[in-house]
Amino acid sequence: MEFNVLIGGEAGQGMFSVELELTEILSRLGYHFFATKNYMSRIRGGHNYHMIRVAERPVHALSGKPWDMVVAMDSAETERRHRPALREGGAFIGADRIGQLEAEATKTFQDVTVTSTLLTGLILSFIGADPAAAQAVAPDEPARTALAKGREFAARWGLEGPRSLSPKAGDHCKLDGNQALALGALLGGCQFVAGYPMTPATSILHYFSAVAPEVPVHFEQAEDEIAALNMALGASFAGLRSMAATSGGGFALMTEAVSLAGMTETPVVVIDAQRPGPATGLPTRTEQGDLDFVLHAGHGEFPRVIFAPGSVEEAISLARRAFDVADRWQIPVFVLTDQYLADSVQVMEGRVPTKILRRETPVFGAGYRRYEITDSGVSPLTYPGLSEARVEIDSDEHTEDGKITEDIGLRARMVDKRLRKFEGLRQEAVMPTRFGDRRATTVLVSWGSNRLIVNEAVEALRAEGIAVSSIHFGQVYPLTPPMARGLARKRLICIENNATGQFERLLRRELGLKAAHRILQYNGECFTVAGLVERVRKILG
Amino acid sequence: MNRHDIAWCPGCGDFPIRATLEKVLRELPVAQKDIVLTSGIGQAAKMPHYLPYSYFNGLHGRSLPLAVGIKLARPDLTVIAVSGDGCHYGEGGNHFLHTIRRRLDITILVCDNKVYGLTKGQSSPTTDLGMKNALDPQGNQNTSFSPLAVALVAGAPFVARTFAGDPQHMETVLREAILFKGPSVVDILQPCVSFNKVNTYAWYRERIYRMEEPQKDRYEAIRLAEGWGDRIPTGIFWRDGQFICREGKEMFRRHVTESAVARLLNKPCIMMR
Numbered sequence: 001m002e003f004n005v006l007i008g009g010e011a012g013q014g015m016f017s018v019e020l021e022l023t024e025i026l027s028r029l030g031y032h033f034f035a036t037k038n039y040m041s042r043i044r045g046g047h048n049y050h051m052i053r054v055a056e057r058p059v060h061a062l063s064g065k066p067w068d069m070v071v072a073m074d075s076a077e078t079e080r081r082h083r084p085a086l087r088e089g090g091a092f093i094g095a096d097r098i099g100q101l102e103a104e105a106t107k108t109f110q111d112v113t114v115t116s117t118l119l120t121g122l123i124l125s126f127i128g129a130d131p132a133a134a135q136a137v138a139p140d141e142p143a144r145t146a147l148a149k150g151r152e153f154a155a156r157w158g159l160e161g162p163r164s165l166s167p168k169a170g171d172h173c174k175l176d177g178n179q180a181l182a183l184g185a186l187l188g189g190c191q192f193v194a195g196y197p198m199t200p201a202t203s204i205l206h207y208f209s210a211v212a213p214e215v216p217v218h219f220e221q222a223e224d225e226i227a228a229l230n231m232a233l234g235a236s237f238a239g240l241r242s243m244a245a246t247s248g249g250g251f252a253l254m255t256e257a258v259s260l261a262g263m264t265e266t267p268v269v270v271i272d273a274q275r276p277g278p279a280t281g282l283p284t285r286t287e288q289g290d291l292d293f294v295l296h297a298g299h300g301e302f303p304r305v306i307f308a309p310g311s312v313e314e315a316i317s318l319a320r321r322a323f324d325v326a327d328r329w330q331i332p333v334f335v336l337t338d339q340y341l342a343d344s345v346q347v348m349e350g351r352v353p354t355k356i357l358r359r360e361t362p363v364f365g366a367g368y369r370r371y372e373i374t375d376s377g378v379s380p381l382t383y384p385g386l387s388e389a390r391v392e393i394d395s396d397e398h399t400e401d402g403k404i405t406e407d408i409g410l411r412a413r414m415v416d417k418r419l420r421k422f423e424g425l426r427q428e429a430v431m432p433t434r435f436g437d438r439r440a441t442t443v444l445v446s447w448g449s450n451r452l453i454v455n456e457a458v459e460a461l462r463a464e465g466i467a468v469s470s471i472h473f474g475q476v477y478p479l480t481p482p483m484a485r486g487l488a489r490k491r492l493i494c495i496e497n498n499a500t501g502q503f504e505r506l507l508r509r510e511l512g513l514k515a516a517h518r519i520l521q522y523n524g525e526c527f528t529v530a531g532l533v534e535r536v537r538k539i540l541g
Numbered sequence: 542m543n544r545h546d547i548a549w550c551p552g553c554g555d556f557p558i559r560a561t562l563e564k565v566l567r568e569l570p571v572a573q574k575d576i577v578l579t580s581g582i583g584q585a586a587k588m589p590h591y592l593p594y595s596y597f598n599g600l601h602g603r604s605l606p607l608a609v610g611i612k613l614a615r616p617d618l619t620v621i622a623v624s625g626d627g628c629h630y631g632e633g634g635n636h637f638l639h640t641i642r643r644r645l646d647i648t649i650l651v652c653d654n655k656v657y658g659l660t661k662g663q664s665s666p667t668t669d670l671g672m673k674n675a676l677d678p679q680g681n682q683n684t685s686f687s688p689l690a691v692a693l694v695a696g697a698p699f700v701a702r703t704f705a706g707d708p709q710h711m712e713t714v715l716r717e718a719i720l721f722k723g724p725s726v727v728d729i730l731q732p733c734v735s736f737n738k739v740n741t742y743a744w745y746r747e748r749i750y751r752m753e754e755p756q757k758d759r760y761e762a763i764r765l766a767e768g769w770g771d772r773i774p775t776g777i778f779w780r781d782g783q784f785i786c787r788e789g790k791e792m793f794r795r796h797v798t799e800s801a802v803a804r805l806l807n808k809p810c811i812m813m814r
Contacts, residue, residue, distance in 0.1 A: 216790065228606075231606045231609050233597075234579070234609060234614070237610075239794075260600050356799055361793075384577045392596055404590055
């Protein structure tokens with residue numbers, strides 16, 4: 001048993017408020033739920049909708065099945081678009097009922113925005129949430145009154161408890177993908193973040209600016225993304241683990257500084273929250289279209305690592321790890337996420353490492369050489385002002401002590417030194433995660449945000465008697481031969497939110513793995529479990 | 542530094558700038574280890590290589606965001622960004638405006654020879670209208686950028702001009718700029734002996750005069766800073782005695798604690814709404 005609701009309307013009509021209030025209470029009550037949204041790049045008007053799934057087991061994807069309830073905050077558009085997908089016997093809350101709720105909000109609370117709390121009470125009643133428990137976790141007295149009023153409307157309209165669900169998630173944390181990344185960055189010891197607002201990365205910046213007054217971290221809003229990544233590099237050079245976060249268009253401006261990080265061997269982490277391009281594209285929708293771009297960003301050749309987490313737990317652990325890898329190998333490390341993961345609120349069931357990592361600050365003498373050539377390719381790293389050791393950093397090809405050089409022999413040795421890091425990076429690569437029956441001949445391959453949608457599809461297919469397993473790559477670069485173990489003789493279906501199968505091509509190039517099929521989606525929407533099952537079924541006949 | 546390792550032309554204005562900067566920094570009441578230079582690309586941007594301090598020689602136009610990052614991360618460091626007119630005013634023009642606006646204690650030194658040197662003689666933002674250059678055989682079609690007037694309008698609390706041919710004046714101005722607490726901008730007029738045959742040492746000596754005091758009125762400072770031609774004032778145009786510098790936060794070697802993270806996890810949703 002589960003419950004799926006869609007709340008639609010024009011931007012500014014309060015759907016997001018319903019999502020925020022409802023998910024907050026669901027979480028406090030200990031329900032398993034998943035919430036995501038589909039919104040337009042505008043502040044008013046248009047058509048936005050928020051989708052919430054409540055269940056008695058962990059859920060981390062849209063089911064794609066007919067809605068149990070559709071709430072239309074607007075007069076026609078939500079009904080026109082989404083009522084056809086309401087299941088038979090499902091509840092439709094249309095303009096007349098919203099009008100009654102708004103009248104109640106205005107009359108009793110002198111505040112039409114209380115409509116969202118009334119709706120929250122109504123939906124909680126619909127799923128049979130314990131009223132006393134809901135009252136207990138409500139934020140304040142007006143909210144308690146409004147939730148009770150919402151329940152009265154549910155009773156009046158015969159919507160009390162038709163989808164009775166029990167809370168089974170226990171005490172937990174709820175996070176969206178960006179909060180998870182920001183938290184992971186904090187755990188990774190990140191103390192400096194620079195950025196320029198760009199959907200869907202902005203909430204990462206919000207997180208840091210919000211926590212900065214309480215902890216020793218700083219967020220700086222840069223004049224552009226060029227400045228943002230250069231600021232992060234300056235802060236890293238000065239001694240702080242640093243990060244920039246943006247989306248593809250902003251990352252385009254950062255590529256010059258990515259190359260600077262590569263040449264100067266300055267540790268830095270960059271998050272690219274992908275959205276559909278090219279250019280401005282669909283600013284508020286999802287896509288996995290930047291893999292090729294991030295893989296090749298920055299002129300010249302230098303080592304890099306790219307992570308692409310597939311859950312909130314993995315977003316935390318890989319973001320945390322990114323800072324450690326960046327520091328130990330003195331390279332730029334990238335974390336690819338996307339609008340779907342960024343804007344999806346999820347219950348965190350797994351445990352994550354919470355020990356906070358720290359940057360070492362070794363002290364050297366006056367003979368310190370920033371670019372000393374070593375076997376691992378990693379030179380001793382320290383920061384200005386700690387001793388007489390001068391930290392000399394140069395974007396030109398440089399000598400071991402950081403001075404401009406055009407010595408061609410030294411140039412080759414410096415290139416070799418930098419690229420030698422790949423050997424160590426390959427050895428500590430994060431292995432992909434497997435799911436399902438490994439004996440199955442068909443393997444669904446994914447990377448980044450699709451992991452848990454794919455895994456639920458594997459389960460749904462098994463329930464239909466179709467045996468498939470899945471593999472998810474949380475590290476998409478570098479790819480190493482052990483990652484391909486056992487895959488060569490499988491029938492691989494590569495699942496990606498892009499039009500050209502970027503990861504499928506990378507698998508072929510780096511590991512010689514050829515996928516038999518691709519399932520691609522590039523209309524700006526995420527996959528749903530039912531949609532994915534349908535497409536896999538079609539391939540497998 | 543061996544003389545032959547220096548990439549500047551004999552007679553280049555960068556030599557006296559370097560010698561003066563070295564003297565000023567040596568005499569500064571700041572430990573040598575606590576001074577950090579940033580630079581971009583160009584002949585002037587090679588300056589940090591010829592001085593005994595930590596430095597980050599970054600990309601063309603990007604010395605200022607590097608300086609901002611360094612100063613925010615380490616308020617204890619004295620941060621000086623030194624580059625040329627092409628770097629600070631052209632490629633890095635946006636950073637020039639916004640670094641001034643950030644109210645941080647960063648000294649912006651511009652070795653302004655009104656021409657591109659390293660790329661061999663193209664017009665720069667400060668090249669005078671009509672001047673013939675490598676890519677402007679018919680003469681530069683663009684209005685000359687007025688950096689100090691722009692800096693003043695952007696809110697710079699310390700704005701000065703000095704001349705590479707007057708080391709004594711340069712020393713006073715550079716020292717005051719570095720000691721000033723806030724963003725300070727110094728445009729250092731500097732002949733380019735290889736690619737600027739117009740704005741020579743002699744050309745400047747005929748036109749330059751020293752202002753003894755900063756202006757009392759900011760608008761008068763802007764009017765004077767914009768002036769160019771037969772009479773070119775040098776000195777401190779504007780020094781805002783009331784300026785409140787933004788103080789950085791002490792973060793280096795202080796760490797987020799696990800109890801702080803636990804507290805943050807209980808914070809309500811920080812998403813945009």
